Amino acid sequence: MKMVKKYAGVMLCAAVSLSLAACGPQESSSEKTSSKGSELVVWEDKEKSIGIKDAVAEFEKEHDIKVKVVEKPYAQQIEDLRMDGPAGTGPDVLTMPGDQIGTAVTEGLIKELNVEKDVQSLYTGASIQSQMVDQKLYGLPKAVETTVLFYNKDLISEDELPQTLEEWYDYSKKTADGSKFGFLALFDQIYYAQSVMGGYGGYIFGKDKDGNDDPSDLGINNEGAVKGAELIQKFYQDGLFPAGIVGEQGINVLESLFTEGKAAAIISGPWNVEAFSKAGIDYGITKLPKLENGKNMSSFIGVKSYNVSAFSKHAELAQELAVFLTNEKNSKKRYEQTKEVPAVQSLASDTAIMKSEAARAVTEQSRFSEQTPNIPEMNEIWTPADSALQTIATGKADPKKALDQAAETAKGQMKAKHSGT
Numbered sequence: 001m002k003m004v005k006k007y008a009g010v011m012l013c014a015a016v017s018l019s020l021a022a023c024g025p026q027e028s029s030s031e032k033t034s035s036k037g038s039e040l041v042v043w044e045d046k047e048k049s050i051g052i053k054d055a056v057a058e059f060e061k062e063h064d065i066k067v068k069v070v071e072k073p074y075a076q077q078i079e080d081l082r083m084d085g086p087a088g089t090g091p092d093v094l095t096m097p098g099d100q101i102g103t104a105v106t107e108g109l110i111k112e113l114n115v116e117k118d119v120q121s122l123y124t125g126a127s128i129q130s131q132m133v134d135q136k137l138y139g140l141p142k143a144v145e146t147t148v149l150f151y152n153k154d155l156i157s158e159d160e161l162p163q164t165l166e167e168w169y170d171y172s173k174k175t176a177d178g179s180k181f182g183f184l185a186l187f188d189q190i191y192y193a194q195s196v197m198g199g200y201g202g203y204i205f206g207k208d209k210d211g212n213d214d215p216s217d218l219g220i221n222n223e224g225a226v227k228g229a230e231l232i233q234k235f236y237q238d239g240l241f242p243a244g245i246v247g248e249q250g251i252n253v254l255e256s257l258f259t260e261g262k263a264a265a266i267i268s269g270p271w272n273v274e275a276f277s278k279a280g281i282d283y284g285i286t287k288l289p290k291l292e293n294g295k296n297m298s299s300f301i302g303v304k305s306y307n308v309s310a311f312s313k314h315a316e317l318a319q320e321l322a323v324f325l326t327n328e329k330n331s332k333k334r335y336e337q338t339k340e341v342p343a344v345q346s347l348a349s350d351t352a353i354m355k356s357e358a359a360r361a362v363t364e365q366s367r368f369s370e371q372t373p374n375i376p377e378m379n380e381i382w383t384p385a386d387s388a389l390q391t392i393a394t395g396k397a398d399p400k401k402a403l404d405q406a407a408e409t410a411k412g413q414m415k416a417k418h419s420g421t
Contacts, residue, residue, distance in 0.1 A: 036063070036064045036065065037064060037065065038065050038066070038314055038317075039065065039066040039067070039068055040065060040066070040067045040068070040092045040093065040314060040317060040318060040321060041067075041068045041070065041090070041091040041092050041093075042056070042067060042068070042069045042070070042091060042092065042093045042094075042321070043070050043071075043072050043074075043077050043080075043091040043093070043094040043095060044069050044070065044071050044072075044074075044095055045071065045072075045073070045074040045095055045304065046071050046072065046073050046074075047071065048071070048338050048340070049069045049071050050337045050338070051333070051334035051335075051337040051338040051340070052069065052325055052330070052334060053069075053337075054330075054333060055324060055325055055330040055333065055334075056069060056325075059321055059324055059325075063317065063320075065317070067321070070091070074095045074096060074097065074304060075096075075097055075100075077091075077094045077095060077096055078094075078096055078100050078103070078104050078109060081094060081109050081309060081311075082107070082109065085109065085309055085310065085311035086311065088311070090309055090311050091309055091312075092308065092309055092312040092313075092314055092315075092317075092318035092321075093306050093307070093308060093309070093312075093318050093321055093322055093325075094110075094306070094307055094309060095142070095304055095305065095306055095307070096139070096304070096305060096307055097302060097303070097304065097372075098127075098130030098131065098139075098141070098301075098302065098303035098304075098305060098371070098372060098374055099130075099302075099372040099373060099374045099378055100374070101130065101131060101132075101133060101138055101139060101305075101307075101374040102133055102373075102374045102375040102376045102378070103376045103379065104138070104307070105133045105138055106376050108310055109309070109310055110138050110139065110307045110308060110309060110310055111138070111307075111308045111309070111310050111312070111315055111319075112136050112137065112138055113137045113138060113139065113140070113308065113319050113322070114319070115137055115140070115319070115323060119140075119323060120137065121345075122326075122327070122328065122344055122345065122346070123140070123141050123326075123343045123344060123345060124141075124144065124343055124344075124345050124348070124366075126144070126301050126303070126366070126369070126371050127141035127144050127301070127303045127343035128140075128141060128343075129371060130301070130303040130305070130371055130372070130374055131303070131305055131307075133374070133375075134212075135210075138307060139305035139306060139307035139308075139322070140305060140306050140307075140322050140323060140325075140326045141303045141304070141305045141326065141343035142304050142305060142306055142325065142326050142331065142334065142340075142342070142343060143303070143304040143334075143338075143340035143341060143342060143343060144301055144302065144303055144304075144341050144342075144343050144362070144366065145269055145270050145271065145301075145302045145304075145340065145341065145362060146269065146299045146300065146301050146302065146362055146365050146366055146369045147192065147195065147267050147268065147269050147288065147299045147300075147365070148267070148268070148269065148270070148285050148286065148287060148288065148358070148361040148362060148365050149265055149266075149267060149285065149286050149287065149288055149289065149361075150258065150265060150266050150267075150268050150272070150276065150283050150284070150285055151264060151265040151283060151284050151285075151286070152258065152261060152263070152264055152265070152281060152282070152283055153282045153283060153284055154261065154281075154282055155261065155264040156264045156265065158284055158286075161265075161286070162183075162289060163289055163290060164289050164290045164291060164292060165196065165231070165289050165290070165291055165292075165297060166231075166291070166292045167289070168182065168183040168265070168289060169183075169231075169234065169235065169240065171183065171264075172235070172240040173238065173240065175264065176239060176240045178239070178242075179262065180262045180263070181240065181241070181242065181257060181262060181263045181264070182240065182263070182264050182265065183235075183240075183263075183264065183265045183266070184241060184242075184245060184254050184257065184258075184263045184265070184266045184267075185235075185241075185254075185266065185267040186245060186250050186251060186254060186267070187232040187235065187236075187241075187389065187393065188245075188246045188247070188250065188386065188389045188390045188392075188393040189250075189386050189389065190204075190220070190381065190382065190385035190386055190389060191300060191382075192267060193228070193229070193232055193385075193389050194298065194299075194300060194370075195267070195288060195297040195298050195299050196228040196229075196231060196232055196291070196297060197220075197224065197225040197227075197228030197229060197232075198224075198228070198297075198298035198370065199228065199291045199293070199295045199296065199297050199298050200224035200225070200227045200228040200291065200293065200295075201219075201222065201223065201224025201225070201227075202219055202220060202222055202224040202225025202226075202228055203219035203220075203222070203224075203225075203370075204218070204219065204220060204373050204378070204381055205217060205218065205219070205373055205375070205377070205378075206218075206219060212375075213373045213374075213375045213377075213378075215375060215377040215414055215418070218407050218410060218411060220381065220385055220403055220406060220407055220410070221400070221403035221404050221406065221407040225403055226399050226400045226403060229389070229392055229399035229400075229402070229403060230399050232389070232392065232393070232399075233392050233393065233395070233399055236392075236393045236394070236395065237395055241393075242257075243394075245257075246390055246393050246394060247390065254266055254268075255268070255272065255275070258276070258281065259275075259276060259279035259281055261281070267288065269302075270339070270340070270341065270358045270359075270361075270362055273285075273339060273358050274339070284357065285357045285358050285361040286361050286364075287361055287364045287365040287368070288365055288368070295368075296367075296368040297368065298368050298369060298370055299365055299368065299369045299370075300369065300370060300371075300372040301366060301369040301370065301371050301372060302372060303343065303371075303372075304340070306321075306322040306325055306326060307322070308322060326343070326344070327344075328344050328346055328347065331343070331344045331347060332344075332347055332350065332352075332353070335347070335353055335359075336352075339356065339358065339359075341353070341358075341359050341362045341363065348363055376418055377414045377418050380410050380413035380414045380417065380418075381410050384405075384406040384407075384409040384410045384413070385403075385406050385410070387406065388402040388403050388405060388406035389402070
């Protein structure tokens with residue numbers, strides 16, 4: 001996805017979640033029987049319904065039901081569910097980013113799934129973990145993505161590619177002239193900057209004894225995060241990044257520079273494969289470079305999932321559909337149509353998928369990636385962290401002071417908005 005991270009959720013009373021729990025995925029046999037001839041509604045991502053067309057038709061035939069597929073931007077589906085679910089006009093199955101799971105569970109918007117362990121074991125560890133809250137499962141992953149490096153083969157060959165971010169700095173020093181650039185990235189956003197800060201030891205949340213994200217342990221301003229931010233600031237201060245890629249329009253400027261042949265390499269994601277191909281760019285894709293400490297740049301793993309609405313009247317059947325859509329066979333079919341890398345472990349070595357340069361790059365970069373935190377407190381990180389990074393990029397603040405302020409703001413917001421923090 002083009003990772004617009006503002007996945008803010010409105011916290012509702014915990015009683016909502018408890019009241020909805022009674023409508024969980026377990027239905028009586030009579031309810032199951034009565035679902036014949038019914039209609040399930042699936043909210044699918046924009047321009048992605050082609051990926052499940054055959055699977056849906058097969059499911060309809062097997063279960064003697066109708067499945068209506070409606071396309072909606074997947075990052076907005078939870079927001080729509082807040083209104084449409086109670087009104088009875090929402091979906092039975094929806095798709096959403098993994099980092100929205102915690103907020104959706106807290107608000108009582110999605111159901112816990114009762115899925116056997118052998119089914120859960122089909123998926124990669126990071127992807128299935130993104131669907132867990134307090135060791136309970138709330139969705140099944142259908143695709144994974146992470147940032148990778150795109151490079152313009154007309155400007156730099158594969159053999160010439162710098163291997164470290166510091167080498168890319170040196171390369172950009174030689175090539176950037178104000179209208180053309182070497183390496184570019186949206187380092188004024190924590191989603192991208194964490195690739196550097198994380199490689200030096202920065203982190204969003206620490207982990208508790210059970211391995212869950214611990215919002216009381218914030219690492220966005222620790223020593224490693226500051227070191228990474230100092231390196232990031234050099235790219236801006238030395239004129240290697242244009243001023244236009246700072247702020248809300250930055251992503252459009254960065255992509256335009258690449259498609260116009262004015263940037264040798266950029267950090268982006270598989271969501272741009274089709275767009276860059278249509279632009280006629282002869283590009284290559286590879287994992288992110290290493291850092292001077294020998295560690296590879298990290299990145300956030302994004303997971304798209306199928307989840308069952310808490311308002312579904314056919315929750316058991318909806319869960320069965322989610323399992324069916326994300327099985328190995330249908331995940332491979334979906335990849336063939338959408339080119340989104342599936343979350344099924346066995347497909348990571350499938351030759352038909354791995355012949356794709358983008359799929360190989362995403363798979364390789366995933367080895368160095370971290371799960372995007374899915375707890376509700378993550379909503380309080382994005383804006384303060386981005387604001388700090390923008391002041392760092394524009395030279396208006398020292399990295400340590402800016403990140404300290406971001407951490408203080410985030411802690412204050414978490415305390416005010418999230419009980420038990």
